[in-house]
Amino acid sequence: MAPNVLTIAGTDPSGGAGVQADLKAFSANGAYGMSVITALVAQTTTGVSRVQEVPPDFITDQLVTLLDDVRVDAVKIGMLANAEVIRAVTAVLERYCPPFVVLDPVMVAKSGDRLLAPEAVGALRDELLPRVDLITPNLPEAADLLGEGEIASPDQMPAQAERLAALGAKQVLLKGGHLSGESSVDLLHGDGVSEFLSTERVVTTNDHGTGCTLSAAIAALRPQRADWLEAVCEAKQYLTDALRASERLDVGRGHGPVHHFHRWW
Numbered sequence: 001m002a003p004n005v006l007t008i009a010g011t012d013p014s015g016g017a018g019v020q021a022d023l024k025a026f027s028a029n030g031a032y033g034m035s036v037i038t039a040l041v042a043q044t045t046t047g048v049s050r051v052q053e054v055p056p057d058f059i060t061d062q063l064v065t066l067l068d069d070v071r072v073d074a075v076k077i078g079m080l081a082n083a084e085v086i087r088a089v090t091a092v093l094e095r096y097c098p099p100f101v102v103l104d105p106v107m108v109a110k111s112g113d114r115l116l117a118p119e120a121v122g123a124l125r126d127e128l129l130p131r132v133d134l135i136t137p138n139l140p141e142a143a144d145l146l147g148e149g150e151i152a153s154p155d156q157m158p159a160q161a162e163r164l165a166a167l168g169a170k171q172v173l174l175k176g177g178h179l180s181g182e183s184s185v186d187l188l189h190g191d192g193v194s195e196f197l198s199t200e201r202v203v204t205t206n207d208h209g210t211g212c213t214l215s216a217a218i219a220a221l222r223p224q225r226a227d228w229l230e231a232v233c234e235a236k237q238y239l240t241d242a243l244r245a246s247e248r249l250d251v252g253r254g255h256g257p258v259h260h261f262h263r264w265w
């Protein structure tokens with residue numbers, strides 16, 4: 001049986017990030033995809049021009065209507081825009097307790113535009129983060145959550161993941177995509193174990209939505225795999241393949257999207 005997997009996130013009309021990327025990653029990884037939208041974002045490969053936030057009580061209504069009918073096997077949470085939305089989503093998670101909740105703590109788009117109000121970082125850290133199963137911060141997000149400077153080398157990743165775990169995160173996938181080097185190195189930390197996951201760094205400007213794709217693929221795979229390590233390793237391989245396949249795309253003038261494809265294609 002395919003798992004029912006829900007994304008709670010913002011939109012990207014160009015299809016590279018947000019809900020649109022998540023649904024593609026769900027399908028390509030064998031899940032049935034569903035979505036609750038938190039914000040409409042006027043964005044493309046070159047940046048964000050405007051954000052229209054959805055009223056928090058309407059996000060609650062979307063979630064409750066869905067969860068009262070459909071069994072949800074995993075949840076991926078992306079852009080939440082502000083503290084009121086964070087509180088609405090946290091309350092629904094507490095009420096329904098879905099299994100396997102992955103939080104991508106989206107704060108800033110690749111273009112540099114903010115997707116989370118700066119004053120909402122505290123609510124994300126103190127109210128939502130302790131209630132999810134896995135967080136997937138990139139290095140600037142990890143620094144922001146901890147109120148410290150950005151680390152600059154993989155050697156510093158285990159200690160930083162430990163500090164994130166101390167905030168209440170059960171599992172941490174610290175993403176090293178923002179470092180340079182021939183490999184793209186992430187660190188999975190949880191249950192007392194830290195494991196570096198390394199793939200070849202693909203040379204491309206089509207890197208819009210890499211974080212969304214990775215966290216969505218993890219959420220799709222986790223109900224189908226024995227543990228987090230298996231799901232995360234396979235999701236990272238899926239992302240690397242999708243980055244490579246992006247050479248088949250011609251979408252926009254800026255940071256182009258990755259190409260989601262079915263394995264038998």
Ligand SMILES: Nc1ncnc2c1ncn2[C@@H]1O[C@H](COP(=O)(O)OP(=O)(O)OP(=O)(O)O)[C@@H](O)[C@H]1O
Pocket residue numbers: 017108109110137138139175176177178184185186199200201202203204207208209210211212213214236239240243
């Ligand atoms: N050029 C690349 N080649 C291979 N893997 C990459 C590359 N760039 C990023 N990654 C991988 O992509 C995943 C996302 O990492 P990254 O640090 O870019 O996230 P992000 O900044 O949250 O992404 P975004 O904000 O664009 O959604 C990680 O697994 C990282 O290692």
Ligand SMILES: Cc1ncc(CO)c(N)n1
Pocket residue numbers: 009010011012017018019041043078079106108109110115208209210211212
């Ligand atoms: C809606 C949305 N979520 C996340 C990101 C981060 O890439 C983005 N650009 N847009």
